[in-house]
Each structure stands twice: as structure tokens, then as C-alpha cells.
Amino acid sequence: MTLICGAGAFGTALAVTLAQNGPVTLWARDADHAAEMQARRVNARRLPDVPLPEAITVISGSLPKGARLCLLAMPMQTLGGFLTAHHAALGHHALVACCKGMDLATGLGPTGLIAQTCPDAIPAILTGPSFARDIALGLPTALTLACADAATGAALQSSLTTPTLRLYRTTDTTGAELGGALKNVIAIGCGAVMGAGLGESARAALMTRGFAEMHRFAHALGARPDTLAGLSGFGDLVLTCTSEQSRNYRYGQSLGRGKDFDATLTVEGAATARAVLGRADALALDMPVTQAITALVTGELRVAQAVDMLLSRPLKEE
The missing domain is CATH 1.10.1040.10 (N-(1-d-carboxylethyl)-l-norvaline Dehydrogenase; domain 2)
Known part of the structure; x- marks a missing residue:
């Protein structure tokens, strides 16, 4: 099971494309939003014309156990607070940040925040030229998967590639x-x-x-x-x-x-x-x-x- 934390447009789009590879759990901060998406099988607030495949389960509240990998698809300025609140559940995962920016409070980027807050996790970042709608509609998209641990990066590249989402990997997370x-x-x-x-x-x-x-x-x-x-x-x-x-x-x-x-x-x-x-x-x-x-x-x-x-x-x- 793949866990995606963040049910905005980009998190939802990743869930839609990764559902081709197996079960996906999509975590939403707002319980009402999660219930609405799970019942209606669409993210009406962010991607209203893209149906959710049956392989996607939408939840809120506590993070589930047993995820083989975890993607963090939330705004950069909220990432630090999320990691602090959930570090016990995230500590031993490979954590793939899917946000872009620098944290105002610390001056760190996504992988730096992960390393600081969850020192036992392996930080990675998924980034590059992409719009959520293009990914959700299955339009061809190429992204960079960066992870300082080369073996983990290769495994993540294999797990996150889909027929329409092509990933190139690097160890240069900075x-x-x-x-x-x-x-x-x-x-x-x-x-x-x-x-x-x-x-x-x-x-x-x-x-x-x-x-x-x-x-x-x-x-x-x-x-x-x-x-x-x-x-x-x-x-x-x-x-x-x-x-x-x-x-x-x-x-x-x-x-x-x-x-x-x-x-x-x-x-x-x-x-x-x-x-x-x-x-x-x-x-x-x-x-x-x-x-x-x-x-x-x-x-x-x-x-x-x-x-x-x-x-x-x-x-x-x-």
C-alpha cells in the first residue's frame, strides 16, 4: 500500500496515477473532505472532473500502519508542522516530499525538514515540470526523483513510475x-x-x-x-x-x-x-x-x- 499525505490537487493526482500500481491510501487533513471524497469518489474541491479509481481509499485522522512508501503532498509551509505532529508514525519510512519551496522558519528545503524532524527516515523528493491535472488525466509527464541513498532512490523510482509518469533519478537532493x-x-x-x-x-x-x-x-x-x-x-x-x-x-x-x-x-x-x-x-x-x-x-x-x-x-x- 502506498500512503499519500495531502488530498489537494497534486496529492489526488498522484493517487490517481499510482492506483495503476496497486492500493493507495490518500490521507486528508479535513475529515469532512475525506468522507466526501470517499463517498462521492471524486475530489470535487480540487479535481472535480477526475474520478477516483477503486484502488484509492481516502481517510483522515491517524496515519495508517503498513505503508511500503509514503509521499508528502502538502504545501511547503505546512510540511514542518505535519512532520512534527506525525513523526512517530513516519520515522522509519522512506519519505518522499512532493512540495517545492524553502521553509520560512528554518530556511530548510523539504528533505532538510524531513532529516531534522524524522532522523530515522530516508528523505527523498519528487519534483519537476508538472501540473496536477495533466498527471491525473494520464498525460505524459517526466519528473525527477532525488534521494541521497542511491539504492533507495532506485527502489522508489521503480515503485512510483507508471505508464504515463516517467521518473529520472539523482542523488543530488539539494x-x-x-x-x-x-x-x-x-x-x-x-x-x-x-x-x-x-x-x-x-x-x-x-x-x-x-x-x-x-x-x-x-x-x-x-x-x-x-x-x-x-x-x-x-x-x-x-x-x-x-x-x-x-x-x-x-x-x-x-x-x-x-x-x-x-x-x-x-x-x-x-x-x-x-x-x-x-x-x-x-x-x-x-x-x-x-x-x-x-x-x-x-x-x-x-x-x-x-x-x-x-x-x-x-x-x-x-
Whole structure:
């Protein structure tokens, strides 16, 4: 049995595709939501047109025993609290984080939080260019599975691959999780550029300079350059910076248009921007794109001011 903790759109989508491989237990934080999904066989709140296969059982409350692997599909800023609350039940699992970002309280990524809270567990992360709806509908998707323990990574890759979900593995958990975290920050900026009507050339420039910052930051933390060039870095950046299916991109569009954004939707890049900038300052890294986007998110700058700040920087070699 595979256990997926988190019944949002992505957790549900993973449950739907992994049900092809065997029984899946999908844990929901909200008991009413779990009962509704189990009875109606659909996640009406997040994926209303995708039926749940019979191999999926939806529960809430205590975590079940006997799962052969566990996926953590919840927002980054709630992961730490969940691990603290359930560490006794999770301690000896291979725990696969399915969230992207950096924890504001600790500055850690998903695998770092797992290692800190559940020291007997084996941390891993599943990340890359993907939208929940595409996975749930069985559209071809390729992701990165990162685990520092090579043997566990190979076993997880085999268990989590389906006919339409192809996984590539790496032992570089730092690079994989930073690629997924940092691209959300750049996606907010790209959305703001397009929302403000600054054009696709400006978006391409921001993506490119943002990608350079991703490399700079990840290298300083020990990531391998080739990881950032792969699915979990460049691939995810391209998808998230160009599609309105991305919440981070849509949030940026709202900033660019000066409009409010749906407060019920999780925008991982907003918190991650602040966490990354704090870490970059501590490392004395120059990250002007991240600095400008953070100022947008916190309301310190408007889009026109952020553009002026970036364009007025001293000229330099690429």
C-alpha cells in the first residue's frame, strides 16, 4: 500500500496515477473532505472532473500502519508542522516530499525538514515540470526523483513510475529541491512582467537572468550544475514561467495588473522568495532578480519600480 499525505490537487493526482500500481491510501487533513471524497469518489474541491479509481481509499485522522512508501503532498509551509505532529508514525519510512519551496522558519528545503524532524527516515523528493491535472488525466509527464541513498532512490523510482509518469533519478537532493523552489520565485516575476504588459522579450530576459541566479544560489549550497539544467531546474522553470495553470505565474500576473489574488490558493513562491533572499544575504550572494521579486511580493515596490531597479544596475559581462 502506498500512503499519500495531502488530498489537494497534486496529492489526488498522484493517487490517481499510482492506483495503476496497486492500493493507495490518500490521507486528508479535513475529515469532512475525506468522507466526501470517499463517498462521492471524486475530489470535487480540487479535481472535480477526475474520478477516483477503486484502488484509492481516502481517510483522515491517524496515519495508517503498513505503508511500503509514503509521499508528502502538502504545501511547503505546512510540511514542518505535519512532520512534527506525525513523526512517530513516519520515522522509519522512506519519505518522499512532493512540495517545492524553502521553509520560512528554518530556511530548510523539504528533505532538510524531513532529516531534522524524522532522523530515522530516508528523505527523498519528487519534483519537476508538472501540473496536477495533466498527471491525473494520464498525460505524459517526466519528473525527477532525488534521494541521497542511491539504492533507495532506485527502489522508489521503480515503485512510483507508471505508464504515463516517467521518473529520472539523482542523488543530488539539494539541486533538485532548490530548482523546484527557486523557479517559483522567477515565475512570479514573469507573471508580473506579462500582467503589466511589458512583453515576451522582457519575460525571456527575466527567465534567463533568473536562471543564472538559480545556478548561483544552488552552487553556493553544494548543488550540482547538471541538476539545475535538468527537469527539476530548467524544465520546471520553463513550464511555470509560461503557463497560466501555474498559481505562481497567475499570482504574478495579478501583481502586474494591480489586482487582488485568490487568498485561498497556495503560492509557494511568495514565502520562498523571502526565505531565499534571507539566505542569499547571509551568503553575500548578489541576487537582484530575487530581490526585486521579493519587494513586489511584500509590497515594497510596484512593477515599474522593480523594472527601473533592474535596468539601472551597472552594465556587466554576461
